[in-house]
Amino acid sequence: MNFSSRLERALTQQNSLLCVGLDPDLAQMPTHLRHHDECTQIEFFCRDIIDACAPYVCAFKPQIAYFASVHAESVLEKLCHYIKQHYPYIALILDAKRGDIGSTATHYAREAFERYHADAVTLNPYMGLDSIAPFLQYADKGVFLLCRTSNPGSTDIQGLRLENGRLLYEHLAHTIAQVWNANHQCGVVVGATFPEELARVRALAPNLPILAPGVGAQGGDIASTVAAACDSKGLGLIINSSRAILYASSGTDFARAASRAAQTTRDAINICRKMPAN
Amino acid sequence: MNFSSRLERALTQQNSLLCVGLDPDLAQMPTHLRHHDECTQIEFFCRDIIDACAPYVCAFKPQIAYFASVHAESVLEKLCHYIKQHYPYIALILDAKRGDIGSTATHYAREAFERYHADAVTLNPYMGLDSIAPFLQYADKGVFLLCRTSNPGSTDIQGLRLENGRLLYEHLAHTIAQVWNANHQCGVVVGATFPEELARVRALAPNLPILAPGVGAQGGDIASTVAAACDSKGLGLIINSSRAILYASSGTDFARAASRAAQTTRDAINICRKMPAN
Numbered sequence A, B: 001m002n003f004s005s006r007l008e009r010a011l012t013q014q015n016s017l018l019c020v021g022l023d024p025d026l027a028q029m030p031t032h033l034r035h036h037d038e039c040t041q042i043e044f045f046c047r048d049i050i051d052a053c054a055p056y057v058c059a060f061k062p063q064i065a066y067f068a069s070v071h072a073e074s075v076l077e078k079l080c081h082y083i084k085q086h087y088p089y090i091a092l093i094l095d096a097k098r099g100d101i102g103s104t105a106t107h108y109a110r111e112a113f114e115r116y117h118a119d120a121v122t123l124n125p126y127m128g129l130d131s132i133a134p135f136l137q138y139a140d141k142g143v144f145l146l147c148r149t150s151n152p153g154s155t156d157i158q159g160l161r162l163e164n165g166r167l168l169y170e171h172l173a174h175t176i177a178q179v180w181n182a183n184h185q186c187g188v189v190v191g192a193t194f195p196e197e198l199a200r201v202r203a204l205a206p207n208l209p210i211l212a213p214g215v216g217a218q219g220g221d222i223a224s225t226v227a228a229a230c231d232s233k234g235l236g237l238i239i240n241s242s243r244a245i246l247y248a249s250s251g252t253d254f255a256r257a258a259s260r261a262a263q264t265t266r267d268a269i270n271i272c273r274k275m276p277a278n
Helices: A003-014 A038-056 A064-068 A073-086 A102-115 A127-135 A152-158 A168-180 A196-203 A222-229 A254-273 B003-014 B039-058 B064-068 B073-086 B102-115 B131-136 B152-158 B166-181 B195-205 B221-227 B254-273
Strands: A020-021 A061-063 A091-098 A120-123 A141-149 A186-190 A211-212 A237-241 B019-020 B059-062 B091-098 B120-123 B143-150 B186-192 B210-212 B237-241
Touching: A003 A061, A003 A091, A003 A141, A020 A038, A020 A091, A020 A254, A020 B019, A038 A061, A038 A073, A038 A254, A061 A073, A061 A237, A064 A073, A064 A091, A064 B039, A064 B102, A073 A186, A091 A102, A091 A254, A102 B064, A120 A127, A127 A168, A141 A152, A141 A168, A141 A196, A141 B210, A152 A168, A152 B131, A152 B166, A168 A186, A168 A196, A168 B152, A186 A196, A196 B073, A211 A222, A211 B120, A222 A237, A222 A254, A237 A254, A237 B221, B003 B091, B003 B143, B019 B039, B019 B091, B019 B254, B039 B059, B039 B073, B039 B152, B039 B254, B059 B064, B059 B073, B064 B073, B073 B091, B091 B102, B102 B120, B102 B131, B102 B221, B120 B131, B131 B143, B131 B166, B143 B166, B143 B195, B152 B166, B166 B195, B186 B195, B195 B210, B195 B221, B210 B221, B221 B237, B221 B254, B237 B254
Parallel strands: A020 A061, A020 A237, A061 A091, A091 A120, A120 A141, A141 A186, A186 A211, A211 A237, B019 B059, B019 B237, B059 B091, B091 B120, B120 B143, B143 B186, B186 B210, B210 B237
Antiparallel strands: none
16 A cells, blocks of 8 residues: 555544644653653653544654754654554654755665654655655655745745746645656645645645644644645645644643643644544 | 854865765675674774874765664764864764754754764755754854755756746855855855856855765766866865775775775865865
8 A cells, every 4th residue: 555545544544634743852841750861751751642642643743853962863763663563553754854865865764764664754855856766665655845844934945936937835846746756655744834835735736645834833723724735535634733732731741731732633623624523 | 263264274274175974884884894783883984984084184074874774873973072082173064964943953953063063064955044043053063055966866956947047056055155154154065966066156156165075986077076166265165075985995904995095086186276285
């Protein structure tokens, strides 16, 4: 089964478009965990978040920078293994935004798919299709390519107008849909902070899965994101939320608070999709 | 002293524009090292390469993917520490091609500059200036931004023509030189495989340091690279070679062979610069 079909199955079975981003920032961690060393704090925190949110999500998205900055790659390995073992139907998206060529890209693909066993990885497309190819050689895995990111500065390059009249991110969405996605392994990252751009990408790429970060702390709106980016079946969209769920409480009830926040967000998304909220 | 000045000092003191890339690929490692475990092989190999090449280089550029794919981040830490301790006048450029926003970029900056103590890091500019800003907050550190990379697929995006008539990589080089480089912390990556494009970037950005990979195994030519990309002082250019030096021999003499290859390459570059070859 190709990545696109597997992803659709995860969304359907879980009746959820919600992805919880695992961005464990020690500075925001519950205070009662602080007597542990840094790696243990991150492991306990993330494992409880995973268990608390699993009923309400289609995907988890660990952000590797938060682990790399504190020497915690081995913790990320354990958490990825934990997710695959206990929640095999939930998609594991490694947020790494890698982008390199030839044998280096092969090593990054090995990192994502063999070391962390991710189902998909976020990639930066600036170096072109041959920088993506080593990832696509894993036939059952997927890649989410940065297209129109959620930050204000994303216009600097992604918003440049080409001589063919299209904006760069529009050209990219079209190229990915028409050329790069031959084996149904590609998706795109488009910020929920830009609903008009989400709608443009959906129009140019009717069948590409869209990963939309930026709901919650960054100010993206659920209703306009769903309206702009769901495909014709009410699928094809993964809405990521990190901080608003991870740090819903900084007390000993952090996991319960995260669980409630995940459920509320999942339900709010489903109401906009006109799905039963369970 | 800002990064640009420190880099110029390294080039001048070492009388070398050569950077040796540390891309330790287990499949290409000398056979006599293979009775060690993977991490030890990488450590022994790289340390001998560093000692052998240090007299002839202005910079070392470890490529993090080769370490990440085999759980060897701790080896990379040791090697970076070794370079800073024994060869403090040689620039340490972490080749990571990171690119992300806000607090994630802050964590990647911490990874590069606090964990690995790099003097500079390669970054992907696709997400815009605000994705670079957290790195620039380290006032004495530098960033090399991907501009026109050495791979064939780099035209897919970098070679797109904008409505203002410029190609995307030209626009980027101009923007970096005029706007992003306010504190002399920026350089650009332009493949030695594209001498015409190197000359265009040098014309648009007369003072930006250029990191040029692609000499050697990828087919870039030293004479045309030096002619196209050196600044008016015969500086401002770092030519990277990895495989041709690292794997000059697969025997027990690998370090001596690497040393000779580094010296030969350094001298060939200096002849093109019309510098005494030492």
